[in-house]
Amino acid sequence: MSKASTMDIRLADEQDLPRIVEIYNAAVPSRRSTADTETVTPDDRREWFRQHEPARRPLLVGEDEGGIVAWMSFEDFYGRPAYAHTAELSIYIAPDYQGRLLGKRLLQRAEALAPSLDIHTLVGYVFAHNTPSLRLLRASGYQEWGRLPDVARMDGSDFSLCILGKRLDSAPAPLGQPA
Template sequence: MMDIRLAEAQDLPRIVEIYNAAVPSRRSTADTETVTPESRSEWFHRHEPERRPLLVGEDQGDIVAWMSFEDFYGRPAYAHTAELSIYIAPDYQGRLLGKRLLRRAEALAPSLGIHTLVGYVFAHNAPSLRLLRASGYQEWGRLPDVARMDGSDFSLCIMGKRLESAPAPLGQPAGAG
């Protein structure tokens, strides 16, 4: 059973460890070298719990996954859209944790003022594309051969989902108004 909570500063080394485990696969990140907790400190502190949180998934006290919301494109008109990233420790992949994290992200989004979620996924990352498609995400765009790693070119899919409208004010039924 995985518990999901807000990330704390002492979680950063494990978050980085999970991220770095994805680097050699060339499937989940465009980083070609591992990163350090120090190099990710600014990124970590940009996550505001009430607006763009960073969450971790724990199994019996061990962090096994993380998920982050980040601003999309940084202009005010896009404030209701967020980029979602999910990373799962290798030993925990294939256990439906991604599905659980994605559902939590979608449930949390309205309280964060988010109505649209997007994800950037390499076209050859079949597990992530399968997860997103099964959850109602659509391919909204594809950037052909925009990444080069190890002498090969890779395409990037822009996956997106428009979530249900924000919750109705207290005392008003959803969909009214």
């Protein structure tokens, strides 16, 4: 049985922040999953963490054998009231656990949870060269709604950003129940 099949998904608590940051920082050098060019510290991300209200914009972690191996967050899209039913979704997976379908499990959980958060649309911002993330989202029915050519510059190279989205039309799955 693969490790992906044993992953439990739960709400993050503040003691998880160092591991969440560690997983995020592992993505920085690849220049594939984040536009941050320097690593961050738990203190840098503490306010961001506290903004994730469980009833509205939760931050979830995936655990395997008691250790956090992935995380996912819902964030406000564009910060205006008319967009309250749309959320940006971010998923990060520890390097040793990538390629084990954890992203798919987290994405399915996000979609199942979204209606109970009054979210009708999910969007993701993905670098055009991030083939695994694009493949995951497209396989899950997300469509490219926009592309911002060469908007990011890292290490002297320009990178394009794809905006993918999906309109959700399913019944809510309460946070405490598996999806």
